[in-house]
Amino acid sequence: MPDFVLTEEQRMVRDLARDFAQNEIAPRAAYHDQTGEFPREICEKAFRTGLLNPGLPEDLGGAGMSCFEECLIAEELAVACSGIGTAMMVNTLATAPLLVGASDEQKRKWLAPMTEKLQFAAYAVTEPDAGSDVMGIKTTARKVGEEYVINGQKMWISGAGVADxxxxxxxxxxxxxxxxxxxxxxxxxxxxxxxGKKEDNMGQRASDTRGITFSEVKVPVENRIGAEGKGWMLAMAAFDHTRPPVAAAAVGVGRAAMEHAIRYSKERRAFGVAIHRHQAVAFMxxxxxxxxxxxxxxxWRAAWTYDQGKKNSYEAASAKAFAADTGMRVCTDAVQIYGGYGFNKEYPVEKLMRDAKIFQIYEGTSQIQRIIVSKGIISQTR
Ligand SMILES: Cc1cc2nc3c(=O)[nH]c(=O)nc-3n(C[C@H](O)[C@H](O)[C@H](O)COP(=O)(O)OP(=O)(O)OC[C@H]3O[C@@H](n4cnc5c(N)ncnc54)[C@H](O)[C@@H]3O)c2cc1C
Structure with missing residues (x-):
């Protein structure tokens, strides 16, 4: 039977993330938005609290949390600031393909140290000329003896400036x-x-996004994850794990916007009543x-399916597109409810609207998610 009630342990994880988000992130959100400074200090504290890399397995020294618990954390962090939340969550995307395809030795070499001290890793797939169309990438790895020589350029890589x-x-x-x-x-x-330089993005400005150039970069054969030819599968499999928490973060941004809008609608009066008394506002x-x-x-369905060890690409894409589009709409409507004040940087909702937009773009655009959902439902329907 479906169960919508969190277990005691899940509530504890959510409350830990909520307290951390409200006490450590929320007070610093405006500063990091204005300056674009990477929130290293917050990441240090999150690492000590156990909120960084929550999904790394226990046998590597991690907390071994489920995807569902990662979603609970992601939503709470994003209520406080999704830019800082993204900065904290980039490791999840970079480590996900290794969890799927790395050997035990590779996991011990690259993942275990991340549980011992604060380290960052970044997922470098997108290129200047190829984002949605992953087949269009141009980066090459040429095998020379016991090494690969990598040449190419990556673009829009979250966490690139801090990654190990x-x-x-x-x-x-x-x-x-x-x-x-x-x-x-x-x-x-x-x-x-x-x-490259830190990109001057519209939203989630605390997160560090950059291009990377690889020029005759030599790595030993041991650095190849999985067999030759398996890279695309590993890069895509990562999304089954990461799209649910990313979608949860979009819900978090929307929740923050809705809560601001409700509070404001009780304070702001027009035509002799609090504006939430106007049905048009209440219905929004x-x-x-x-x-x-x-x-x-x-x-929750996408994360639960993943945690059951079942294929969840359809559920993850559906959750990601719907949550991203909903988060964007909610934030836009929150600005509307604030009227002129919504358009102003001294009020909180314009930041949320800027932050929300990226959820419809990164980790696969809302259009790409719809390709996955439409293919899934059409092929299942007779
Ligand atoms: C802030 C930020 C952080 C990011 N972080 C990372 C990261 O850490 N690692 C990484 O590898 N990448 C990252 N990305 C890249 C991101 O995943 C891509 O920007 C995204 O996948 C879209 O690719 P694109 O920008 O090349 O747009 P394009 O692929 O050129 O798409 C342009 C438009 O065309 C639409 N489109 C394209 N193909 C189709 C189709 N077949 N059907 C319908 N519509 C289509 C798209 O939906 C979009 O609206 C990040 C991007 C940003 C902005």
């Missing part, structure tokens, strides 16, 4: 298409790696609540 290593997708055999792609761990300090709030509840249920 990158998960990199490259062609080892271009003519084989997606079956010619392989995955590598590339240390950030390897010779020939250059990290109703749509926010219904949308966020529905999005959260999709997120």
């Amino acid at each position: 290593w990158f998960f990199v997708l490259a062609y080892t055999k271009k003519e084989a298409g997606i079956r010619g792609m392989s995955a590598f761990v590339v240390p950030a300090d390897a010779e020939g790696v250059s990290i 709030i109703a749509d926010m609540a219904m949308g966020l509840d529905a999005a959260r249920l999709l997120v």
Whole structure:
């Protein structure tokens, strides 16, 4: 039977994240939004609290939390600031393909140290000319003796400026298409790696997004994750794990916007009454609540399916698109409810609207999620 009640342990995880978010993140959110400074201090504290890398398995020294628990954490962090939340969660995306395809030795080498001290890793797949169309990447890895030589450029890589290593997708055999792609761990300090400037993004400004250039970068064969030709599968499999928490974060941003809007609608008066007395405003709030509840249920289903060890690409894509689109709509409507004040930087909702937009773009756009959902439902329906 479906059960919508959190267990004692899940409540504890959520409350830990909520307290951390409200006490450590919320007071610093405006500062990091204004300056774009990476929230290293907050990440240090999160690491000590056990909120960074929650999904790394216990046998590697991690907390071994479920995807469902990662979603509970992601929503709470994003209520306080989704930019700082993203900065804290980038490791989940970079480590996810290794959890799927790395050998035990590779896991001990690259993942275990992340449970011992604060370290960052970044997922480097997108390129200047290829985002949705992953097959269009141009980065190559040429095998020379016991090494691969990597050349190419990556773009929009979250956490690139702070990462200790990158998960990199490259062609080892271009003519084989997606079956010619392989995955590598590339240390950030390897010779020939250059990290670009921090991008001046519209929202989630605390998160560090940059381009990376690989110029004749040599990595040993041991740094290849999985067999040659398995890179695309590993890069895509990561999303089954990470899209539910990303979708949960979109719910979190929307929840913050809705709560601000409700409070404001009780204070602001127009035509002799608090504005929530106007049905048009009340119904906007109703749509926010219904949308966020529905999005959260999709997120929970996607995470639960993943935790059952079942294939969840359909559920994860559905949750990601719906939560991202809902989060964006809720934030836009929150600005509307604030009227002119909503458009002003001294009030909280314009930041939420800027932050919400990226959920419809990164980890696969809302259009790409709809391709996955439509293919899934059409193929299942007779
Ligand atoms: C802040 C930020 C952080 C990011 N972090 C990372 C990261 O850590 N690692 C990483 O590898 N990448 C990252 N990305 C890249 C992100 O995943 C891509 O931007 C995204 O996948 C879209 O790719 P694109 O920008 O090349 O857009 P394009 O693929 O060029 O798409 C442009 C538009 O066309 C639409 N479109 C494209 N193809 C289709 C289709 N077949 N059907 C319908 N519509 C289509 C898209 O939905 C979009 O609206 C990040 C991006 C940003 C902005």
